[in-house]
Amino acid sequence: MNTVIETILNHRSIRSFEDKPLTREQIEIIVESAQAASTSSYIQAYSIIGVTDREKKKKLAELAGNQSYVEENGHFFVFCADLFRHEYIGKMEGKDVIPSIESTEKFMVALIDASLAAQNASLAAESLGLGICYIGGIRNNLDEVGKLLNIPERVIPLFGLAVGYPKKMTDKKPRLPLSHVYHEEQYNTDHYEEELTSYNKVISSYYKERTGGKRTDTWTEQMANMLEKQSRMYMKNYVEGQKFNKQ
Incomplete structure (x- = not known):
């Protein structure tokens, strides 16, 4: 056991934050930690958007299902799968990269890269004494999220990460054996x-x-009830519309 493992095992989602912004130094440490994550073939197929504007955070909170902690936190990060820069790279270097970046494989690479980066960011934040909460609810309406954040083609906002000073600590949920x-x-x-x-x-x-x-209620009861209800079934069309996973 060491402090890194203690931080990992002590994780719990925080849904109540103090009204205190993160410092520039904290933000940079968190982002640099995200960038230190492993990345497939050095492709670095993700981008991170930091949101502090109160009106934007309020709108994101509404789009995410009226989750107050999306609006009320120290800093809100949006992690995106990003192959826009790689299309740009193809143009810079005069190479036809489109079939590759529109493949299912590169779609998976972008998802995995972004997820690894986000987990590094989360651990960095928690090691600084901050709390975090992943927000999948931003996928409720990605068209509106995309307009709000000026998202270009070949970029998909995957999830948010609310970070801040915990106002209230929640219980740690038991994981599967x-x-x-x-x-x-x-x-x-x-x-x-x-x-x-x-x-x-x-x-x-x-x-x-x-x-x-x-x-x-039990876990299997909770999961079955949730999965019985179809949600975000527009995702395939949205992903293809952003020119991901077309081949």
Whole structure:
């Protein structure tokens, strides 16, 4: 155990922040930490947009499902898959890069690069004593988000990251058992239902204690109810409209 691992294992999503902006130094450390993440073939297929303007944050909060912590935080980062610069590079160097950057593979590279960068940013922020919350809700209406942030073709806003000084610490949610997530040599389904049933008991107890008995649902119940409802089903058309994943 060391301080890095302690920071990782102490993670919890923060949804209540003090009205205190991050300093320029903090912002730069967080972004530089994001850039230090591994990147496939050195392609660096992502960009990060920092939002501090109150009206823009208010609009993003509305678009994300009226989540107050999108508006009220120290700094709001939007992580984007970005192949716009690579199209530009093709023009600079006189190379036909379009078939490559419109491939499913490069789409996956951009998603993975952005996600790795974001996790580095999150760990850096938490190591500074700040709290974070990922915001997938910005994908509720990417057309409007794109207009608000002046997003060009070949760029997709993937998720937001609210960062700031925690006003209230939340409980740490229990994760799936290690034995259910980590497989050795091959994917193993021998004890699948047994492990999920055991985890359901842990989660039900967690909710019961946290809510004073008002909530006792299980994890599989929560996931099934969520997945039964289709959401953001426009995404394939949006992605293709941004000229990603066309081949």
